[in-house]
Amino acid sequence: MPTPFIRNHQFNAIRRQSELLIQALRTVADRNVLKAVRDNAAYKLDELFPELPDERRRELAALSELDTAEQFQQYLEGLEPWREAFPPMSNNQLRKLFPKTKKLNAPDMALLDFRRLTYLGWTDIAANRMYLVYPSDGRYIGIAGRFTAVNKKGYCLICNGYEEIALFTVKTRPANSPPDYYKAFGNYICLDSQACNRRIADTAALEQFIQTIREGKAADA
Template identity: 45%
Template sequence: MQTPFIHNHQFNYIHKQANFLIKTLRSVVDPKVLKTVRYTVGTNVIEVFDELTSELTSEQKHLLERLSTYDTPHDVQLYLNELEAYLIPFPQISAKQIQKLFPKAKKLKLPDLESINYAHTTYLRWIDIATSRLFIVYPHEGRFFGIEGRITATNKKGYCMFCHRHQELGFFNVKTKRHSPDHFSAIGQYVCMDNEACNHSISDITMLEKFLFSAVK
């Protein structure tokens, strides 16, 4: 049985490198260029696990390095399908746990937990259309963090601060108690309006965590 060791954002990054390799295989015949691209792809994938490299088993490292060895787009796609079995899913969470994260949200509208693809979820998010509020739940070091704020559609496309994807954006504004319980401030960012697509595109959690932890301090 395979032991999951790939997070969703890492898989998304691998997928982007795989697409780069597929594009090269379809358009380049120069063996030197192909060799360079293979080396770049293989190196980039390993670097995604840089902080965990010492913890990777030889089998896991070999699995990641295999991406650079394929000769056809079809083989690359089969490889990506194989990686699905190694994805670490979003931790199991119940409706009651979510409600405890947002005690001040009256009549909290919960997401359909049964329809979520947890393997491809980096952070749980949903929009309550009636109140124009975006809710986010994020797992970190064995705990769940929750933030909420108003999201206003811009009706324009741009780059999401979380996934760096060019898509329809909304301005996400979150009130925080940074200095004292009686003094509120606010932070905001432009983020995707599409919940699922953002999770399918995010390949680096740096900006996501920076924003979330700034909001919960």
């Protein structure tokens, strides 16, 4: 079996390049333009995996040489064994991430496909709470906050998709601040985290948001 190395957001980025190539092949007649699109796809894939062995890079770069929708589909299906799963975790591990939440309504782990997760997110409608878990440096980072549904579409901070969003607000207690002083950080993210995970192709915005919260020392909101 191949050693998995393609994270969820990287697979999404590869799929996005395949979609751009299919669109170009269907709509562009100029060979020079098509070549530029193919070259750009090869460059984007190379950028995704800067430390990958040359042989594996060449296999991925084959995407830029494909011509039909069927070939692109077969290519993507062939990547499935190489997909690296989100580190599996138990409900007990989840509870330890959110010790101040007395009753954590966590998702059913048995129903999740961890290969298709960049982050684990869910909402507790009854408690008006939103939770986010992200793996970093061999451990999990858990962030909890309040969510406000806006009942309209907008751009998600995490995946940059135009979808149904909610305002995710996290209270923080800065260092050396009075006990009753809090600062709130908020951003609009997808209400449906599974749909968000299907679109995210870059983790930079997500990691920056998490870093901002952690530097502010998240407090239970």
